[in-house]
Amino acid sequence: MYRWYVVNTYSGHENKVKSNLEHRAMTLGHRAALRQIVVPTETVTELKDGEKKTSEQRTMPGYVLVQMNLNEDTWGLVRGTPGVTGFVGAGDEPIPLTQGEIDRLLKRGATTGAAAPAGAGASAGGATAARPRVSQFTIGESVKVISGPLSDFSGEIAEINEDAAKLKVLVSIFGRETPVEVGFDQVKKV
Numbered sequence: 577m578y579r580w581y582v583v584n585t586y587s588g589h590e591n592k593v594k595s596n597l598e599h600r601a602m603t604l605g606h607r608a609a610l611r612q613i614v615v616p617t618e619t620v621t622e623l624k625d626g627e628k629k630t631s632e633q634r635t636m637p638g639y640v641l642v643q644m645n646l647n648e649d650t651w652g653l654v655r656g657t658p659g660v661t662g663f664v665g666a667g668d669e670p671i672p673l674t675q676g677e678i679d680r681l682l683k684r685g686a687t688t689g690a691a692a693p694a695g696a697g698a699s700a701g702g703a704t705a706a707r708p709r710v711s712q713f714t715i716g717e718s719v720k721v722i723s724g725p726l727s728d729f730s731g732e733i734a735e736i737n738e739d740a741a742k743l744k745v746l747v748s749i750f751g752r753e754t755p756v757e758v759g760f761d762q763v764k765k766v
Contacts, residue, residue: 578611579672580643582664583654587638590615593659594640600657609650612643616681621741623712623760639664641681646670712765719745719763726756730766 585593594613601610616635621628644650651670654660663670673681713719713736720730726747734755735744741760746753 578643578645580641580678581646581670581672583640583642584661584664585638585640585659586661589659590634590638590640593657596657596659597640597642597654600653604653606650606653608645609647610642610644610653612641614641614643614682616641618683625764628761636681641673641678646672713743713760718766719743720766721745721747721756721758721762722764723762724758726758729756731756 583593594615597610597613601607616639617632618635619630620633621630623629642654644654651663655662665671713733715733715736717733718730719733721727729747729749731745731747731753733743734746737743742757743760743763744755744757745763747756748754
């Protein structure tokens, strides 16, 4: 029975472990026992100097998800792979993930997809989900609106909505502070 397991790896070696597992499964004849190997990642959009920059980041550094039929041979195959420190579980017995945990970790329905089956020669990445990064903005920070009907107005950030990629900025209009909702790309730091 194919179930999902979490494999602990050296941090920063997740993709190398993924390719090593795929190669070992093929050369040792266990290709069918390992269905999928996924390095959970997400696409992060950052705003730097008014420009959007997209990068890929691991959501679970130090871990790889493996969908496999667990038996003594496949357990040894995974444990003997360079860079693998073990399975996540109680003692020597790996604990499979529930379907709810897998859906949440792979963000099914909100992703561009998971990696292909190991037997099919899966290549890149894992599950991805676009997420804007707002680390360059903080509440109370002064910004200037650079586009839209309120361009050239300055104000203070009152709220940050990461999901919608919007800011609520308090702009002084006719001597009164008015909250205005703008996108991350419509403002720059003062």
